Amino acid sequence: MEKHKKTLLIVVAAVALLVLPLGLQWMGNFWVRIADIALLYVLLALGLNIVVGYAGLLDLGFVAFFAIGAYMYALMASPHLSNTFAWFAQTFPEGLHTSIWLVVPLGALIAGIFGAILGAPTLKLRGDYLAIVTLGFGEIIRVFLNNLDHPVNLTNGPKGLGQIDSITLLKFDAFGIPGLNLGRFLDIGDFRVSSVTLYYYLFLALVVLSVVICHRLELSRIGRAWMAIREDEIAAKAMGINTRNMKLLAFAMGATFGGVSGAMFAAFQGFVSPESFSLMESIMIVAMVVLGGIGYLPGVILGAVLLSALPEVLRWVSGVLDLQAATGGRLDPAILRQLLIALAMIVVMLMRPRGLWPAPEHGKSLQQVKR
Amino acid sequence: MEILLQQIINGLVLGSMYALIALGYTMVYGVINLINFAHGEVLMVGALTSWSIIVTMQESMPGLPGWLLLLLATLIACVVAAALNFSIEKIAYRPLRNSPRLAPLITAIGMSLLLQTLAMIVFKPNYKPFPTLLPVKPFEVGGAVITTTQIMILALTAISLGVLTYLVNYTRLGRAMRATAENPKVAALMGVKPDMVISATFIIGAVLATIAGVMYASNYGTVQHTMGFLPGLKAFTAAVFGGIGNLAGAVVGGILLGLIEAIGSGYIGVLTGGVLGSHYADIFAFIVLIAVLTLRPSGLLGERVADRA
Numbered sequence: 001m002e003k004h005k006k007t008l009l010i011v012v013a014a015v016a017l018l019v020l021p022l023g024l025q026w027m028g029n030f031w032v033r034i035a036d037i038a039l040l041y042v043l044l045a046l047g048l049n050i051v052v053g054y055a056g057l058l059d060l061g062f063v064a065f066f067a068i069g070a071y072m073y074a075l076m077a078s079p080h081l082s083n084t085f086a087w088f089a090q091t092f093p094e095g096l097h098t099s100i101w102l103v104v105p106l107g108a109l110i111a112g113i114f115g116a117i118l119g120a121p122t123l124k125l126r127g128d129y130l131a132i133v134t135l136g137f138g139e140i141i142r143v144f145l146n147n148l149d150h151p152v153n154l155t156n157g158p159k160g161l162g163q164i165d166s167i168t169l170l171k172f173d174a175f176g177i178p179g180l181n182l183g184r185f186l187d188i189g190d191f192r193v194s195s196v197t198l199y200y201y202l203f204l205a206l207v208v209l210s211v212v213i214c215h216r217l218e219l220s221r222i223g224r225a226w227m228a229i230r231e232d233e234i235a236a237k238a239m240g241i242n243t244r245n246m247k248l249l250a251f252a253m254g255a256t257f258g259g260v261s262g263a264m265f266a267a268f269q270g271f272v273s274p275e276s277f278s279l280m281e282s283i284m285i286v287a288m289v290v291l292g293g294i295g296y297l298p299g300v301i302l303g304a305v306l307l308s309a310l311p312e313v314l315r316w317v318s319g320v321l322d323l324q325a326a327t328g329g330r331l332d333p334a335i336l337r338q339l340l341i342a343l344a345m346i347v348v349m350l351m352r353p354r355g356l357w358p359a360p361e362h363g364k365s366l367q368q369v370k371r
Numbered sequence: 372m373e374i375l376l377q378q379i380i381n382g383l384v385l386g387s388m389y390a391l392i393a394l395g396y397t398m399v400y401g402v403i404n405l406i407n408f409a410h411g412e413v414l415m416v417g418a419l420t421s422w423s424i425i426v427t428m429q430e431s432m433p434g435l436p437g438w439l440l441l442l443l444a445t446l447i448a449c450v451v452a453a454a455l456n457f458s459i460e461k462i463a464y465r466p467l468r469n470s471p472r473l474a475p476l477i478t479a480i481g482m483s484l485l486l487q488t489l490a491m492i493v494f495k496p497n498y499k500p501f502p503t504l505l506p507v508k509p510f511e512v513g514g515a516v517i518t519t520t521q522i523m524i525l526a527l528t529a530i531s532l533g534v535l536t537y538l539v540n541y542t543r544l545g546r547a548m549r550a551t552a553e554n555p556k557v558a559a560l561m562g563v564k565p566d567m568v569i570s571a572t573f574i575i576g577a578v579l580a581t582i583a584g585v586m587y588a589s590n591y592g593t594v595q596h597t598m599g600f601l602p603g604l605k606a607f608t609a610a611v612f613g614g615i616g617n618l619a620g621a622v623v624g625g626i627l628l629g630l631i632e633a634i635g636s637g638y639i640g641v642l643t644g645g646v647l648g649s650h651y652a653d654i655f656a657f658i659v660l661i662a663v664l665t666l667r668p669s670g671l672l673g674e675r676v677a678d679r680a
Contacts, residue, residue, distance in 0.1 A: 058473070121661055124668045127472075128406050132611045133664055135604075136657030143654045279604075283480050290473045331492060338488045345481030346463055353470030 021200040025193075030316075032196040036268060038309040039203035040261050045288045045304035046210045046297070047257025052286065053295030054223060055250035056230030058131040061118070061138025062285050065255040067145060067277035068114050069107040069262025071155060073098070074272045076106075077165040084153050100167050103263050104206075111259020112252040119251030123244055126233075138282050145274040160273025166195070167202065167267045182267075199268055206264065210257060214297055217253070226250055227295075284341075291348050293355030302357050307344070311337040373514035378637040379630065380512070384521045384590070386629020387528035391583035392606030393613070393621035394535060395576030401616035402552045402572045405464060408479040410580060411603015412486035413456050415596060417581030418588040419494050421448035422501055429502065437504030441589070449581045456577035457570055465566070483600075490596035498595045501588040524586045531579060532622050539618060544571060552616070608656050612663060614673020623672060631655050 024031040044066060051059045075081055076098040082089040098106075118137045122130050149157030166183025180186065182198040217223045225246045228236035237243050266272045288307045293299020315333040348356060392414060399407045421444040428440055463478040505519045539545035547568045550558035555565040587602060588594045605628060613624025636652035663671060 052473075058476075121665045125664055126668070128400075128404075128615070129611060129664060129668060129670075131406065132608060133661055136608070136654075136660055140654045140657050143651060147650050286473075287477055287480065290477050294471070294473065335488060335491060338484060339492075342481045342485035342488055346478045346485065349470075349474045349478045349481070350463070350466055353467055353474040 065258025115255025382633030390625025614670030
């Protein structure tokens, strides 16, 4: 009986998730956009959850991997490299225009390598020391993105990279199939599916895949090793777990999610600049994981959706009520959004210190402060 | 040579400001093991409060001498910031003292964001000029220039470190603080009231942050609601660099960080033949931090802690 219920629940959820963007689209593309962004944040939060939730390594520079993925795709799918470097233009006169089947694995791979590189010097560090070093890494990456327009113009500096191709699926040049360009709408009979809705389905597919990966990881030997490290590193080491490799693996695995969602972000926006990868973003992702329920997949997803989508909805509400005029210009939607995020972080933590949807069973490090 | 001397002076001044802020961070961390992310915002509130007091007093009492005005404004701002930090601890950190470690960290980040937003609503987001109240005539030392404000910053950091060292090592409150840091439960058995000690720590931290904030504002001549973020981050880096929880470490870390930044940004262009410019200054701090922590995971002067998970 119990199993039937579970299957039914999954089917209902799947149908709801598939129909959702069509309903939102009817209300306006703005709403689908919010759903898209929320899915990207879910992807990021799932990645950080591997590092913070499973392995217990507090990473305050996670946005660096998001940035690396985004810039990787931006360089491979925009005319920037051909415009800047003559030799590149000679080799690829048309530009690279990378296919998604290359983007996703490559984004994962590059971010994963960076994850391991950034993780390596921090292996000896614990707790808050680790937090500040990872924060430093995030800032270093951002400063480089901001300044690598000179002497070699790689990132175009603060101006950012534009004209990034949208993603094209199912393209087979050999058979003359043009493929499905997600940057354009799609007509099915009389019904028009907008570009943002197409992206929604792509992101949803990635999120579902990630949830499956995370779930399997959690149950695997690797996942158990991570949790052992989180609970008590010295004991884990004594039991024969190679803590160094496991920590590096956690950093690398977490980073792959960041890299993939970064590449998706670049394709979706068509533009990247260092502004999107500030420290505040890293902090927001940590907040999503902790607010939802650290180390527990449903909680992490809930936290990401709430913190990314709710403020946008509230921004719309404050626009409708015209708060700006009512408060003499002091309270515009952007300020209100920030105010509500801040209040949510404080109030939720005070009321439910273990998160909104905490894991049913807890390790001891998640229950009490160790002194 | 003059450039080097000038950069050393600039670095010392910058470093002293980091040190002042780092002292507050490190004290709070030492007592309750919490990275108080809102510390930089307390600095901001202190600076903005003193700014509004100075502006109103300049209008109502135009005859007041500059130094007195600055002193009065700083004192009042200290009281405001102390009250604020006291309430923050009581509202956002105290209820979470026995919760998972990350919970108070998130409320601290939330508090920092909240204070910034509230300051933006109250004071408007524009940059405000901070009036020059001390004599502007700079002194010359071997070709390099140092202003009165900068001398005051150096002096105040030295005095603060002296007072704090005395307080922590030789007074009843200091002993209570050390006892609470060691083990709050046992300290309570010995007649120490941990809650009061922690409140006192936050009040002292707020006073230090306000002094640093006012000095920062008079040195750079502007105040704004985001002004606390970067100094807060750098100061925290300094505190970790020196070994968090260690007072002398915070000062050493702060001053070293300031020196590295000033000398680095002054010379990186020359050293790399103009390839890397001074806008890379912000990452020196982090590169040095990572290098130091890789070699000494508990900071320069930090004690070796076997397990601080």
